[in-house]
Amino acid sequence: MVQTELIQRRDKIRWLMDQQNIDAALIACNVNLLYTYGQIISGYLYLPLHAPARIFVKRPNNIKGEFVFSIRKPEQIVEILQEEGLPMPKKLMLEGDELPYTEYTRLARMFPETEVVNGTPLIRQARSIKTAMEIEMFRRSGVAHAKAYEQIPAVYRAGMTDRDFSIEIERLMRLEGGLGIFRVFGQSMEIFMGSVLTGDNAAHPSPFDFALGGEGSPELPVGVNGTPLQEGYSVMVDMGGNFNGYMGDMSRVFSIGKLPEEAYAAHQLCIDIQNEVANLAKPGAVCEDLYNTAIAMVKEAGFADRFMGIHQQARFIGHGIGLEINEMPVIAPRMKQVLEPGMVFALEPKIVLPGIGPVGIENSWVVTAEGVEKLTNCEESIIELG
Amino acid sequence: MVQTELIQRRDKIRWLMDQQNIDAALIACNVNLLYTYGQIISGYLYLPLHAPARIFVKRPNNIKGEFVFSIRKPEQIVEILQEEGLPMPKKLMLEGDELPYTEYTRLARMFPETEVVNGTPLIRQARSIKTAMEIEMFRRSGVAHAKAYEQIPAVYRAGMTDRDFSIEIERLMRLEGGLGIFRVFGQSMEIFMGSVLTGDNAAHPSPFDFALGGEGSPELPVGVNGTPLQEGYSVMVDMGGNFNGYMGDMSRVFSIGKLPEEAYAAHQLCIDIQNEVANLAKPGAVCEDLYNTAIAMVKEAGFADRFMGIHQQARFIGHGIGLEINEMPVIAPRMKQVLEPGMVFALEPKIVLPGIGPVGIENSWVVTAEGVEKLTNCEESIIELG
Numbered sequence: 093m094v095q096t097e098l099i100q101r102r103d104k105i106r107w108l109m110d111q112q113n114i115d116a117a118l119i120a121c122n123v124n125l126l127y128t129y130g131q132i133i134s135g136y137l138y139l140p141l142h143a144p145a146r147i148f149v150k151r152p153n154n155i156k157g158e159f160v161f162s163i164r165k166p167e168q169i170v171e172i173l174q175e176e177g178l179p180m181p182k183k184l185m186l187e188g189d190e191l192p193y194t195e196y197t198r199l200a201r202m203f204p205e206t207e208v209v210n211g212t213p214l215i216r217q218a219r220s221i222k223t224a225m226e227i228e229m230f231r232r233s234g235v236a237h238a239k240a241y242e243q244i245p246a247v248y249r250a251g252m253t254d255r256d257f258s259i260e261i262e263r264l265m266r267l268e269g270g271l272g273i274f275r276v277f278g279q280s281m282e283i284f285m286g287s288v289l290t291g292d293n294a295a296h297p298s299p300f301d302f303a304l305g306g307e308g309s310p311e312l313p314v315g316v317n318g319t320p321l322q323e324g325y326s327v328m329v330d331m332g333g334n335f336n337g338y339m340g341d342m343s344r345v346f347s348i349g350k351l352p353e354e355a356y357a358a359h360q361l362c363i364d365i366q367n368e369v370a371n372l373a374k375p376g377a378v379c380e381d382l383y384n385t386a387i388a389m390v391k392e393a394g395f396a397d398r399f400m401g402i403h404q405q406a407r408f409i410g411h412g413i414g415l416e417i418n419e420m421p422v423i424a425p426r427m428k429q430v431l432e433p434g435m436v437f438a439l440e441p442k443i444v445l446p447g448i449g450p451v452g453i454e455n456s457w458v459v460t461a462e463g464v465e466k467l468t469n470c471e472e473s474i475i476e477l478g
Numbered sequence: 479m480v481q482t483e484l485i486q487r488r489d490k491i492r493w494l495m496d497q498q499n500i501d502a503a504l505i506a507c508n509v510n511l512l513y514t515y516g517q518i519i520s521g522y523l524y525l526p527l528h529a530p531a532r533i534f535v536k537r538p539n540n541i542k543g544e545f546v547f548s549i550r551k552p553e554q555i556v557e558i559l560q561e562e563g564l565p566m567p568k569k570l571m572l573e574g575d576e577l578p579y580t581e582y583t584r585l586a587r588m589f590p591e592t593e594v595v596n597g598t599p600l601i602r603q604a605r606s607i608k609t610a611m612e613i614e615m616f617r618r619s620g621v622a623h624a625k626a627y628e629q630i631p632a633v634y635r636a637g638m639t640d641r642d643f644s645i646e647i648e649r650l651m652r653l654e655g656g657l658g659i660f661r662v663f664g665q666s667m668e669i670f671m672g673s674v675l676t677g678d679n680a681a682h683p684s685p686f687d688f689a690l691g692g693e694g695s696p697e698l699p700v701g702v703n704g705t706p707l708q709e710g711y712s713v714m715v716d717m718g719g720n721f722n723g724y725m726g727d728m729s730r731v732f733s734i735g736k737l738p739e740e741a742y743a744a745h746q747l748c749i750d751i752q753n754e755v756a757n758l759a760k761p762g763a764v765c766e767d768l769y770n771t772a773i774a775m776v777k778e779a780g781f782a783d784r785f786m787g788i789h790q791q792a793r794f795i796g797h798g799i800g801l802e803i804n805e806m807p808v809i810a811p812r813m814k815q816v817l818e819p820g821m822v823f824a825l826e827p828k829i830v831l832p833g834i835g836p837v838g839i840e841n842s843w844v845v846t847a848e849g850v851e852k853l854t855n856c857e858e859s860i861i862e863l864g
Contacts, residue, residue, distance in 0.1 A: 256653075
């Protein structure tokens with residue numbers, strides 16, 4: 093990756109560090125290394141406030157460069173910093189919400205005179221405003237994602253289960269360049285490549301805080317559960333669009349034959365909500381206001397009890413996306429955060445209809461100077477399969 | 479899952495807790511919840527030494543049962559334990575190598591009078607000896623894994639890249655029931671469903687401590703890198719066999735046309751190593767002795783510089799498997815651990831040949847009363863594609 097891009101990202105972090113009197117960061121987690129170093133290593137990036145970053149690599153053994161040091165264990169870092177003439181930090185941040193307890197305390201012990209604080213929220217704040225290059229990555233990802241989804245009707249066969257259908261869609265995503273891996277913030281959130289939900293499985297509560305759940309299996313309780321795709325069911329495809337490290341997000345709805353009229357009305361309501369929220373979304377718009385707008389429209393239309401699930405309803409309609417699927421901001425109740433140019437988020441108003449399945453829409457959006465721009469462009473109406 | 483199985487697993491953990499004077503465990507991580515509760519929840523399992531386990535569920539909202547309590551936040555746990563008449567623990571264990579720092583410290587703060595220790599190594603020790611039911615899960619997984627691999631020659635097409643080939647094999651794994659998700663211990667280890675390595679990509683060092691690496695991409699630096707499958711190359715398929723939560727492990731080698739004679743000799747050497755190690759492996763066998771046996775055979779045959787990689791060589795030939803791909807024991811230098819009945823491990827002697835690719839073998843094995851038994855049975859010779 094070009095060095096100027098990495099310096100821009102590091103400087104975004106440094107700017108926030110400076111506000112909190114943090115004079116160094118030690119970064120060890122994969123997504124944050126990808127963000128600040130452009131690639132994942134087994135090692136550490138040490139980011140001083142007023143000096144160039146230093147890279148400490150355990151593996152692989154073929155990385156060389158200015159400011160790159162090969163180490164066997166993290167305890168060597170302090171000695172090398174001293175040889176480099178760098179002062180010990182007064183206040184150091186580590187990735188407290190991401191590093192395991194024993195790793196965090198091991199790293200903290202290397203700096204006995206230093207105040208050590210949790211840097212995860214700060215790094216997530218920096219990452220929430222995307223650079224021009226990151227937005228371009230999302231733009232390309234959206235094109236690939238749409239190209240995969242456009243082929244979905246061609247892989248449907250009568251008699252498939254949700255699982256069979258999902259397998260063919262996963263393959264389409266991979267053939268269009270999908271990396272497969274689905275990165276989520278938070279150690280307790282797991283999913284494979286995304287979800288394909290049909291019929292009443294869409295209403296099944298899940299342990300994971302995704303927009304909709306799905307029964308899955310005890311070993312992975314989210315998504316498909318083997319429900320046959322049958323006449324009168326809707327099917328929502330919600331795959332993670334990880335084509336280049338950036339987790340684009342898009343959902344589209346298909347139907348087996350025709351659906352009851354209510355389903356088309358509910359689907360249109362979700363599209364109307366999307367368009368209204370997108371219309372209001374601009375720099376300065378407050379996340380809770382966008383959420384409340386959606387809720388008011390849903391109540392007015394009489395779908396509040398089936399919005400974002402039935403037995404367990406998700407309390408958000410959108411979420412930031414980036415190197416992980418759940419970044420800042422969150423479009424949810426009581427979220428006072430305002431949109432800023434460069435934020436990228438998924439907006440996903442969805443309704444689950446008993447005996448039919450899920451309807452609604454999800455697209456990825458970037459906040460521009462004046463408003464928002466859709467990054468995932470393909471047909472939004474319910475597409476009949478067969 | 480049957481309650482007796484869960485009680486057996488919890489008692490294995492309790493037995494080790496008792497030896498360390500630990501009188502309670504609070505379990506929060508997905509694989510350990512799956513192990514002790516039979517399903518993944520967003521919540522906690524509290525395991526007292528001398529009382530039944532209590533389950534605290536945040537999500538999903540549809541779990542009921544004796545000793546099951548619905549909570550919004552973990553701080554409610556202490557109050558409920560008091561209402562249940564359970565004493566505060568004197569020494570409590572938390573999953574210190576797995577829980578993020580901020581979650582660990584939040585949970586520890588709930589027990590201000592309690593000594594809190596890292597319970598991850600203890601739980602991993604308990605999990606390293608599989609129950610009869612877990613071994614049966616591995617047995618079934620091995621059958622499904624072999625069934626998927628037997629179909630590999632049928633999905634090969636001339637002109638494919640390693641990536642194209644991988645996508646079709648991933649689909650075979652999914653169609654045979656693979657869950658897709660690949661669970662690894664350690665926050666810095668990532669991989670998609672497994673790896674397909676051909677030609678010199680097999681020698682590419684990776685940040686991740688798998689047996690072989692592969693260049694992958696900066697966003698996921700392991701596995702395929704788009705190398706065309708071409709005449710005279712070997713291809714090693716090493717997919718994670720997660721059909722029911724248990725990560726079976728198996729590698730097989732294919733060839734595009736015929737390979738140079740040296741490749742067949744190196745492949746046979748790996749099979750000979752496998753058979754010799756399997757012959758020595760029994761309860762009481764020491765892991766480092768098994769490793770040293772393999773190294774002696776490799777040196778004798780003149781392949782030491784290409785064993786387990788070239789530029790960066792893995793320092794193990796086998797590893798425990800279970801709910802995660804990298805469990806105890808590890809068959810590696812200086813590992814004094816002895817095999818015990820019920821341990822399940824992958825054994826994977828592999829050699830990388832420049833200009834050709836990887837050869838060798840990997841199977842999953844269970845330690846029985848007298849020796850070991852292979853759980854992944856299918857053709858072990860190099861299979862010519864096309």
